[in-house]
Amino acid sequence: MTFKDLGLSDSLLKAIEEKGYTKPSPIQEKAIPKVLEGRDMLASAQTGTGKTAGFVLPILQLLENGVDYRKRPIRTLILTPTRELAAQIHQNVKEYGKHMDLKSMVMFGGVKQKPQVAQLRDGVDILIATPGRLIDLNNQGFVNLKKIEILVLDEADRMLDMGFLRDIQRIMTLLPERRQNLLFSATFSKDIKKLATGILSNPVSVTATPENTTVEVIKQRIIRMDKPRKTSFTIKMIEEGDWQQVLIFTRTKHGANKLCEKLNNKKITAMAIHGNKSQNHRTKALAQFKKGEVRVLVATDIAARGIDIPLLPHVINFEIPNISEDYVHRIGRTGRAGANGVAISLVDNEELAYIRDIEKLTKQKFDKEIIEGYEPPYIAEKDIKAPKGNGAQSRGRGGSKNSNSKPGNKKHYHTGNSNKGGGNRGGGNSGNR
Numbered sequence: 001m002t003f004k005d006l007g008l009s010d011s012l013l014k015a016i017e018e019k020g021y022t023k024p025s026p027i028q029e030k031a032i033p034k035v036l037e038g039r040d041m042l043a044s045a046q047t048g049t050g051k052t053a054g055f056v057l058p059i060l061q062l063l064e065n066g067v068d069y070r071k072r073p074i075r076t077l078i079l080t081p082t083r084e085l086a087a088q089i090h091q092n093v094k095e096y097g098k099h100m101d102l103k104s105m106v107m108f109g110g111v112k113q114k115p116q117v118a119q120l121r122d123g124v125d126i127l128i129a130t131p132g133r134l135i136d137l138n139n140q141g142f143v144n145l146k147k148i149e150i151l152v153l154d155e156a157d158r159m160l161d162m163g164f165l166r167d168i169q170r171i172m173t174l175l176p177e178r179r180q181n182l183l184f185s186a187t188f189s190k191d192i193k194k195l196a197t198g199i200l201s202n203p204v205s206v207t208a209t210p211e212n213t214t215v216e217v218i219k220q221r222i223i224r225m226d227k228p229r230k231t232s233f234t235i236k237m238i239e240e241g242d243w244q245q246v247l248i249f250t251r252t253k254h255g256a257n258k259l260c261e262k263l264n265n266k267k268i269t270a271m272a273i274h275g276n277k278s279q280n281h282r283t284k285a286l287a288q289f290k291k292g293e294v295r296v297l298v299a300t301d302i303a304a305r306g307i308d309i310p311l312l313p314h315v316i317n318f319e320i321p322n323i324s325e326d327y328v329h330r331i332g333r334t335g336r337a338g339a340n341g342v343a344i345s346l347v348d349n350e351e352l353a354y355i356r357d358i359e360k361l362t363k364q365k366f367d368k369e370i371i372e373g374y375e376p377p378y379i380a381e382k383d384i385k386a387p388k389g390n391g392a393q394s395r396g397r398g399g400s401k402n403s404n405s406k407p408g409n410k411k412h413y414h415t416g417n418s419n420k421g422g423g424n425r426g427g428g429n430s431g432n433r
Contacts, residue, residue, distance in 0.1 A: 006024060007033060008057060012060060012096060012099075012100075018098075038062075040182070042204075044206070059150055060093070063149075069147075071123055074124055074127045075125050075147055076151075077151050077152070079134070079153050080155060080159075082158075083109070084286065089128050090106035103125050104124060104127070105120070107133050109132050110278060110282075117137065117142050120142050132167065145176075147176070150179060150180045152184070158186075172199065181200050181201070181203075183203075219343070220331065222347055223368070223374075225376055226375060226377070243313070244292060245289070245314070249321070251301075251319040260272045269295045270295065270297070271288065271296075273285050301329075317330060324358045324361040325361065349379045355368075
């Protein structure tokens with residue numbers, strides 16, 4: 001099957017060809033035709049499988065073929081949990097829509113609001129936003145969502161984990177009753193299904209890969225490790241392997257900073273991104289990492305779903321996440337778009353229970369290596385217990401289970417016909433500037 005077979009317009013096909021895409025991924029094959037039909041959708045897609053193009057491409061076509069407003073109201077709202085993911089989606093929107101007369105913008109906190117307000121006043125067709133800044137600017141009277149035709153909740157499970165349920169519910173009340181709704185989530189927990197029931201109307205379900213599985217092209221190594229020796233082993237792997245691009249995940253901000261300091265002391269250039277870093281720092285660190293100016297990027301889970309780096313060869317779990325699903329998203333930063341990748345997890349005795357939970361979630365049994373000179377102390381199977389205070393494993397951080405309200409209204413529509421010709425805004429390049 002080709003992208004042309006999916007019913008995409010010539011302007012989109014041209015942009016796809018310029019990106020070097022040859023054929024659609026499974027999620028794109030399944031999602032694009034249904035979105036073009038105007039259907040509500042509940043989709044589960046493995047990270048790194050082309051999910052973003054699966055909804056951005058048809059949305060661009062629907063908007064291009066829709067009503068030609070004299071002033072540009074916001075017609076599509078894409079909500080994401082993190083700044084990095086919002087920025088990445090916006091970049092995709094600009095690349096795929098480069099031959100269309102559509103304008104898009106990204107909105108998130110941590111930066112000055114004045115430039116964002118100026119963009120809103122100039123008119124925008126597609127808004128990609130994190131919930132907090134969107135609500136803030138709406139409360140100030142700068143955002144009008146009354147013309148929304150399409151709503152996308154991307155990484156919905158992560159938004160619930162981060163405590164955004166009430167914000168989502170608030171945003172739903174600002175939208176028109178009739179709209180198309182697309183909900184994407186890597187996991188389908190009870191909370192996600194409850195959220196979907198309150199938002200979606202007669203949705204089509206799309207699954208590209210089994211829920212909570214890891215991409216097959218990712219080689220996963222589980223190395224049992226003496227905790228104090230993790231840093232020296234990490235440095236050894238990077239130096240002896242001459243690795244030039246490595247993404248490392250830690251569980252805490254302090255741990256990320258500390259590891260960065262030790263790497264830089266060994267002349268291995270490293271930068272950290274986490275919630276305490278300014279948005280300008282996070283953007284700069286990610287840009288330098290992508291360009292190869294920084295060899296190692298050390299991140300906490302806040303960035304796990306917003307980093308999209310083609311052909312990223314190595315991911316290291318310096319510490320194992322205490323939420324099993326986060327393991328899937330971490331290692332999904334490598335092995336993207338069918339490329340091969342290696343994910344290495346350094347597991348001390350205190351983290352063995354986390355690995356056991358990940359094995360249950362992903363339905364796989366890991367072979368566990370022990371490296372001479374870095375052996376962990378002996379521990380019997382019966383002594384492996386979950387660390388104290390592991391309440392986050394139950395996905396209760398956001399308090400989403402305590403709310404019984406159902407957000408939003410469920411009717412949907414399109415002002416345009418996906419089979420219609422090019423519309424009145426044909427082929428210009430003014431969009432997305």
